[in-house]
């Protein structure tokens with residue numbers, strides 16, 4: 001009945017085994033990135049409640065590709081034994097819960113280390129494994145973490161706060177899980193000692209929220225929220241409307257400031273105390289901030305996107321048109337770098353979406369499998385752990401595991 005678990009050999013993470021028990025994006029994303037870079041990754045789903053991502057017909061094909069599916073009740077008596085056996089063969093275990101749920105149920109870090117002392121455990125939660133009782137057991141998703149971290153209040157337009165879609169809070173938290181897991185793995189390989197990492201989503205966002213708000217902590221300065229896509233601190237950074245659509249640019253760098261000031265006929269401000277020659281950026285709250293923003297709006301508003309981009313490129317000012325989604329697929333840069341690819345789904349269809357990133361030159365990633373159905377690999381994973389076909393069926397009968405849907 002059960003074939004062996006098999007993962008093709010490729011990528012920088014070949015030979016690393018990752019297991020995750022998490023829903024949606026923030027926890028699964030880092031594990032699945034590792035699968036794209038060659039790790040053998042096992043996705044644990046509850047025997048009763050499938051991962052909520054399964055309702056997203058197309059996105060799930062991207063978000064769970066390259067994975068092995070194990071459906072197991074890890075807190076049932078028999079399921080727990082199998083899970084702990086699995087931990088013996090695992091390098092990184094990622095779990096996402098309402099706070100310290102694993103500890104609450106007796107599945108402590110210490111217990112996991114009894115089975116594998118070099119195991120890297122990453123606990124992902126909204127508010128952390130410890131803190132105020134009122135918060136640590138609460139559920140959290142992207143916008144909740146954005147709101148609790150000071151990230152959301154900075155985004156939007158004028159009076160209206162708007163979360164940074166699509167789900168930046170999940171992906172930023174996911175990248176924190178990814179990087180901390182790999183840092184801990186590096187150390188575990190060096191010392192033989194595992195690690196337990198406590199990633200709170202709001203803290204991951206707090207860490208990347210500071211560009212503007214550090215001025216509040218240090219001088220009490222609060223910047224206005226972004227308005228019409230403009231950076232609240234720097235002139236010339238953000239979205240500008242040309243007469244046929246929008247561009248975005250970042251007017252930074254000493255030579256770049258001078259060049260565009262020349263075109264705007266505004267170089268007289270240079271060489272003053274406020275704007276010394278070579279100044280690399282002009283602050284929005286400076287004496288010239290609003291004057292220059294108005295000039296830029298008027299200047300670009302009379303030009304086409306192509307004229308504007310040609311001019312900015314000639315001054316080495318970073319800028320681009322704001323691409324629409326239909327423009328991406330046929331864009332020559334996307335074609336040259338094979339950014340959008342198609343792969344076969346296991347249900348016999350096709351899915352089109354992002355290729356593997358980044359591009360590891362010597363050990364490239366691969367898409368070798370689309371999203372498995374729930375429990376599709378339960379039997380082969382248990383068989384690898386030493387369970388006989390009979391024992392696997394017995395586990396399924398008591399509901400500790402679920403075989404293929």
Ligand code: COA
Nearest residue numbers: 024025026045046073074075096097098101125126139140
């Ligand atoms: N075997 C046994 N039990 C399992 C299991 C499995 N394979 N997988 C999950 N469970 C349990 C959980 O421990 C949980 O038990 P509890 O309610 O007693 O704590 C229960 O099943 C429900 O799972 P859970 O994932 O907590 O679902 P939820 O709908 O209640 O909450 C989240 C979902 C995502 C809000 C919550 O897990 C959370 O806040 N996670 C941390 C932050 C996060 O990752 N958010 C999502 C970002 S995309």
